[in-house]
Amino acid sequence: MHVFADPTNFDAYVSGFLWILKLTGASAVFALVLGVLLAAFRVSPVPVLRGFGAAWVNIFRNTPLTLIVFFCFFGLYSTLGLRLSDDLDRNNYWLGVIGLSVYTAAFVCEAVRSGVNTVPAGQAEAARAIGLTFFQTLRIVILPQAGRAVVAPLGSVLIALCKNATIVGTIGLIEASSVMKDLLNSNGDAVIPIFAVFAGTFAAILIPTGYFFGWLANRLAVKR
Amino acid sequence: MSTSNVLYDHPGPRARVRNAVLSVLFGLGLVALLWWVYTKFDQAGQWEGRLWEPFTRVTTWTEFILPALWQTLLAAGTGMVLSLAFGIVFAVGRLSDHWWIRVPAGVVVEFFRAVPLLLMIFFIFYGVPFLIQGPVTAFTAVVAGLTLYNGSVLAEAFRAGIRSIPRGQSEAAYAVGMRKSQVMRLILVPQAARAMLPVIVSQLVVLLKDTALGYIVAFPELLARGVNDLSANYGNVVAAAIVVALIYILLNSLLTALANWLDGRTRRRAFRIPRQTAPDSTPAGGSTVAEPQG
Numbered sequence: 001m002h003v004f005a006d007p008t009n010f011d012a013y014v015s016g017f018l019w020i021l022k023l024t025g026a027s028a029v030f031a032l033v034l035g036v037l038l039a040a041f042r043v044s045p046v047p048v049l050r051g052f053g054a055a056w057v058n059i060f061r062n063t064p065l066t067l068i069v070f071f072c073f074f075g076l077y078s079t080l081g082l083r084l085s086d087d088l089d090r091n092n093y094w095l096g097v098i099g100l101s102v103y104t105a106a107f108v109c110e111a112v113r114s115g116v117n118t119v120p121a122g123q124a125e126a127a128r129a130i131g132l133t134f135f136q137t138l139r140i141v142i143l144p145q146a147g148r149a150v151v152a153p154l155g156s157v158l159i160a161l162c163k164n165a166t167i168v169g170t171i172g173l174i175e176a177s178s179v180m181k182d183l184l185n186s187n188g189d190a191v192i193p194i195f196a197v198f199a200g201t202f203a204a205i206l207i208p209t210g211y212f213f214g215w216l217a218n219r220l221a222v223k224r
Numbered sequence: 225m226s227t228s229n230v231l232y233d234h235p236g237p238r239a240r241v242r243n244a245v246l247s248v249l250f251g252l253g254l255v256a257l258l259w260w261v262y263t264k265f266d267q268a269g270q271w272e273g274r275l276w277e278p279f280t281r282v283t284t285w286t287e288f289i290l291p292a293l294w295q296t297l298l299a300a301g302t303g304m305v306l307s308l309a310f311g312i313v314f315a316v317g318r319l320s321d322h323w324w325i326r327v328p329a330g331v332v333v334e335f336f337r338a339v340p341l342l343l344m345i346f347f348i349f350y351g352v353p354f355l356i357q358g359p360v361t362a363f364t365a366v367v368a369g370l371t372l373y374n375g376s377v378l379a380e381a382f383r384a385g386i387r388s389i390p391r392g393q394s395e396a397a398y399a400v401g402m403r404k405s406q407v408m409r410l411i412l413v414p415q416a417a418r419a420m421l422p423v424i425v426s427q428l429v430v431l432l433k434d435t436a437l438g439y440i441v442a443f444p445e446l447l448a449r450g451v452n453d454l455s456a457n458y459g460n461v462v463a464a465a466i467v468v469a470l471i472y473i474l475l476n477s478l479l480t481a482l483a484n485w486l487d488g489r490t491r492r493r494a495f496r497i498p499r500q501t502a503p504d505s506t507p508a509g510g511s512t513v514a515e516p517q518g
């Protein structure tokens with residue numbers, strides 16, 4: 001453990017994980033909003049909206065996140081000149097958030113849509129029978145039930161998002177995986193403790209999160 | 225998507241007008257957005273012929289894209305075979321009657337599911353050489369990482385599949401005198417694989433995409449060679465990224481199409497295991513959905 005007794009290394013470790021948490025938090029909010037909107041598009045009666053939602057999902061779900069993040073940096077920033085902050089780290093952070101959000105939104109959309117599928121058709125029929133419009137049906141009857149059904153899948157998406165945040169290290173943000181790489185390179189005698197600490201921290205954050213979402217999903221499940 | 229049609233009525237005249245108006249409005253917005261993107265690209269000079277011209281040359285394809293595609297497919301193929309094997313072994317392990325098999329298998333699966341793939345690849349590529357006093361190739365690091373992570377996710381998928389099979393199946397197998405290993409191998413695993421086919425294939429799509437992480441340890445796959453090295457030579461990073469993204473999308477769509485075809489085939493032939501969710505939805509969640517890492 002002598003590696004982490006050095007305050008420089010310890011600070012790097014803490015700031016690496018803080019970046020991961022910040023990336024996860026911001027991207028989760030954007031991806032959730034965008035994903036629910038896309039899911040509403042995909043089940044809407046307007047063909048153009050449906051097409052847009054389907055195109056988004058097919059494009060971003062089938063492209064590697066590494067490529068998307070790479071494009072955010074080398075395409076949006078270097079080539080097209082998109083600047084989000086004067087501070088280099090901040091700028092890379094926001095570029096990473098863009099990449100993570102557009103990618104994760106596709107998975108949120110599919111999760112929510114599969115949740116809509118679990119709502120029995122009779123619910124929607126009843127809603128229409130009492131004269132609710134499409135948006136009322138969606139907002140009052142379908143989405144609340146679908147939302148409860150997708151707690152567990154959304155939990156998986158969130159966990160994956162947190163792990164995916166390490167990929168932003170590719171564009172120069174010194175997050176946890178980059179810190180670990182540097183420590184491995186300079187401390188060849190302690191590679192196992194270093195990996196154990198980093199992997200263990202992720203496991204300590206994510207395994208309880210997984211169980212929490214499982215518990216929440218059971219609690220919120222619509223009993224039919 | 226049959227269910228979504230229930231959400232709204234068959235459109236009457238007013239609804240049809242409203243839908244048409246919305247379509248046109250949103251369509252215009254979309255066109256405006258695309259136009260904006262186009263002009264932004266134009267301002268940055270991204271439509272110049274010299275940036276796209278390399279893709280019409282044979283050498284671009286024979287030197288950069290096709291060899292890189294081969295490396296990607298090689299890593300993905302190896303990873304798929306190994307992770308399927310890993311998944312089956314650990315799924316069966318987690319269902320073992322002996323706690324000293326069940327508990328370690330569970331720990332391994334939970335651990336590798338929780339650790340980011342990139343961390344694993346870094347450890348194997350930068351850390352393990354210190355331990356074994358010898359180099360680890362980028363290919364080994366990528367494939368080993370892919371196997372451990374996706375194998376663990378697949379193990380959970382197989383386990384859920386095995387548990388979804390009606391008890392009567394294994395009871396009948398025991399009744400005709402099969403041993404436990406035979407029941408697992410001949411009765412449960414084949415049916416679980418069938419029931420979980422959609423989840424398994426979407427995880428294989430994840431695996432294929434994850435090979436792009438190899439770029440980070442300089443494994444010459446599609447992202448490293450086709451985007452990074454190619455654009456270093458021609459200065460066309462946007463064009464290269466778009467072309468390579470199209471290749472990935474095409475590959476993954478093919479894989480998904482194959483899965484749907486297989487699913488349709490097995491659905492016709494075999495009896496269907498009843499799922500807890502609504503009748504014609506894919507396993508709509510549970511905790512076994514493929515995890516979108518990478």
